[in-house]
Amino acid sequence: MATTFKLPDLPFPSNALEPSISRTTMETHHGKHHAAYIKKTNEILAEKPNAPATLEEVVRLAKSEGDKKLFNNAAQAWNHAFFWNSLSPEAQSGPTGGLKAALERAFKSVDGFRDEFAAKGANHFASGWVWLVSDDSGVVKLVDLHDADTPITDASQKPLLVCDVWEHAYYLDYKNDRGAFLKVFLEKLANWRFAEAQYEAARSGGSDAYRFPS
Ligand SMILES: [Fe+2]
Incomplete structure (x- = not known):
């Protein structure tokens, strides 16, 4: 029998991110x-x-x-x-623990991380994704990938958090202002508890922490 996949449910109600995302x-x-x-x-x-x-x-x-x-x-x-x-309907104050320390090592501070993430997203040409990734030793970095590209094809990169910067992600709410959408993502929506769990999994063995439901 052929392999098939189901559309996973959203992890929250579709109105849970309002007014940040309608x-x-x-x-x-x-x-x-x-x-x-x-x-x-x-x-x-x-x-x-x-x-x-x-x-x-x-x-x-x-x-x-x-x-x-x-x-x-x-x-x-x-x-x-x-x-x-990577989205949380509950306000989260920011990263904690090992991930916070890794972000401070890589970007000097959590604010430094947010600035670099926002700049990467704003400067990304056309459609794609901004990813926070970690290697097996816990060194984190930002990568922006085009169209459908994904870090899971690179064994040296484990995804921790992502923001969709295709226009369909923000156009209805923010029109062409991708920067405003990125600011809201970083300040209100980023699911740090999810990113922290991904980070701990990346450091402790290298297998995928998040797996698409099959
Ligand atoms: Fe999308």
Whole structure:
């Protein structure tokens, strides 16, 4: 039987991030954009009887085989699921513990991290993602990747937190002001408890902490 994936539920109600992100944006982003990537991935996998069972493996195989169509859809399916987990409806004061210390080492301060993240997002040309990643030794850095690209195809990078900077992520609420959206993401929405759990997993073995539900 062909491998298929389901659209994961949002980890919070679609209006839970208002007024930072409207229900309309969430319903369109999750229910239309994310759903379409899952549907397309399943359609492509229907023609591939020996596809791997997990979305992580599908993404890595598509990348290594140069299957651009499968990669774009499967990676976007994965990236969006990770993005929902990178958002928190509850106000969080910021990173703590080992992750806070790592951010201070890499960016001098948590504010330094926020400034660099915002600049990377604002300067990213066209569609893509801004990722906070860690290597196995706990050194963190920022990478902005284009279109569907994802750090899970690079064994030396473990994703901790991501912000979607495709226009569909913010256009209904912020029009063309991507900078305003990034500011709200960094000040109000970033799910530091999720990023901290990812960071501890990255340092303690290197396997994926977050896994797409299969
Ligand atoms: Fe998106």
